[in-house]
Amino acid sequence: MVIKVAITDDHKMVLKGIAAMLQGTPELQVVGMYEHAQDTLDNIEKDAPDVLFLDINLPDINGIDLSKMLLKTNPELKIIALTNFEDISFVKRMLKNGVHGYLLKNTDKLELVTAMKTVLSGELFLQKDIQASLLNQGSKKTTDNGLKPKLTRREQDVLVAISEELTTQEISEKLFISPKTVETHRMNIMSKLGAKNSVGIIKIAIEKELL
Amino acid sequence: MVIKVAITDDHKMVLKGIAAMLQGTPELQVVGMYEHAQDTLDNIEKDAPDVLFLDINLPDINGIDLSKMLLKTNPELKIIALTNFEDISFVKRMLKNGVHGYLLKNTDKLELVTAMKTVLSGELFLQKDIQASLLNQGSKKTTDNGLKPKLTRREQDVLVAISEELTTQEISEKLFISPKTVETHRMNIMSKLGAKNSVGIIKIAIEKELL
DNA sequence: ACATTTTTAAGGGTATTCCCTGATTTTTTA
DNA sequence: TAAAAAATCAGGGAATACCCTTAAAAATGT
Structure with a gap:
């Protein structure tokens, strides 16, 4: 069975980068590369990917809202969030809103494929750095509050x-x-x-x- | 003559993305892909690229300082800065410090190659968006300062x-x-x-x- | 379903900023 | 040294910000 993959990122280079990493694996097929949230919403049903790599720092909409919309119309879709930084509170909110995986952008091919397999099997995928941060949060309870005040x-x-x-x-x-x-x-x-x-x-x- | 290219970016995906774009052009050869400033400093002389694509948002050092260091030891090197955003004042500072080009990360293959050819010919390369911004700045206040209003x-x-x-x-x-x-x-x-x-x-x- | 957080709103003040005009003295510059 | 720029100060009024308390919907989370 061929796994259909789509990517949303406003940086062409990242689009190309992921596509390049996925090439050479025959059971994977890139069916969509979107630069904006609107592109994604417009084409996601037509392209019908199994997995979407989604940049959460899009210019026109935030990743959480877009995830919600996509999952509402495409409940079978697995979304793996992409980000530059490991903002723990953000990770939590994304996961609570149904996102299936969380990847930093400096990820190699192996981890990319592992992430896809994990989410397609119905499990959550978190990079070890992020996992560690989440664990630290639970025990320490001090880490998040020192830096950024949280506004509603x-x-x-x-x-x-x-x-x-x-x-x-x-x-x-x-x-x-x-x-x-x-x-x-x-x-x-x-x-x-x-x-x-x-x-x-x-x-x-x-x-x-x-x- | 083969043009040797290197890339510094802390996101593997961007590294791969640029490399993927450059593949298929025989006169180009990617001789180095660095994830950190230190990697770059350690290997730049050995790899001896003609052009370096340099992410200016590296975690360990800022792009301006790294450019200075690189150009001090490698005066022949052409550096093209990479960034997500078009921060005009930053562009100016980079250019004043000897950087030869400035690219946004959502750049396609054609512009990438054009940028390389331009800087290798000894000229500056600026994307049209950035050029426009620079021009707007200049035409706003030509007579007095241009940059910052002077307070007493x-x-x-x-x-x-x-x-x-x-x-x-x-x-x-x-x-x-x-x-x-x-x-x-x-x-x-x-x-x-x-x-x-x-x-x-x-x-x-x-x-x-x-x- | 219940508890918590968020968002909404008000009354009744006091303090501060904003804006105008006009003016004198001091310092800098041509 | 004369002209320009900067720094000083004021009256007076309208607009706005600041501060306290209280509290009810509305949304969210467990």
Whole structure:
């Protein structure tokens, strides 16, 4: 049985790289190479891959949302997330949302094939680095919180709007919520980031790469 | 004459991707694929490539410093920087430090080969997106600085104080001037940077490296 | 189904920023 | 030395941000 593989990544080089790695294995067939989320959604049913390697840092949509959409219409599809960094909290969220594997981009051919076989057998595949990080999280409990403060989705919306130099009123109109709600979010952001005012919010947000 | 090519990127997939693109062109020969800066430094003289594709987002060192080192010991080497994003100020700094070309990672084979030929002929190669960005920068403000708006000494003091999340009152006490003077300075800073409020001041100041 | 988190919102303030105009003194530069 | 730029300060008002508390839906997770 031939395994049909598709790849979504906005970097042509990564597309080519994976395709090159998979060539030479006759039981594998690359049926789709997509550069954007929309390409993927448009062609996934037509191409009907068994496995999709999905870059989670796409420009137009985040990997979690795209995974959800794809799995809703293609429940049989196995998705292996691709990423540059091992962001543990992100890995967790992806796995909770039905993604079947998680690969760093510096992966060799052997691991690529192993990952595919694993997910096709219905199991989860995690690289050993990521596995180790997940284990550390459970026991230590301290690792994740020192670096990046975790904002909620709405808080991030407000954060972005603040960084766009909008006033509370303007933000409320943009997000369709009351100005009072915007203030609440801003206060919570300040508290989470340890900022004294909006200037501090922006400074810290840029520092911690939240923007 | 055979052109010898090497690649440095911490993602194996990108390494493979470029190698795959270059295969099938007989006059090209991939003589080195390095995953780290140290690999590159260790092997560059032995492998003696004519062109090096260099990822500027390496984990162990930044692209500018590595370029400097490589060019010091290998003046004949042509370096083409690889990146995910088009950070104009970074491009400029790279080019000033002797890098010969700049490529985004979503580049196809044709552009890859064109880039190599261009740099081997002694010219600079810039992708059209990046060229456009550079041109836009230049045409915006030709007469004065082009790069960063110049603040006066006192305005910089106030800028720093604002970035420390101080209020007008606190800044006035720190600098031994009237709160009204602080406000005047802040207004002038806003005007010079094109900011709508203090948040904009900080955002732009960090962007333009005024802090 | 129940507990937790998130999002929503309000009242009622106080503090601060933003914006205008106008002006004097000091420093730098041509 | 004259002209330009920078730094100083002020009045006054409107807009906005900041801060506290409280609390009910709504979404999410176990």
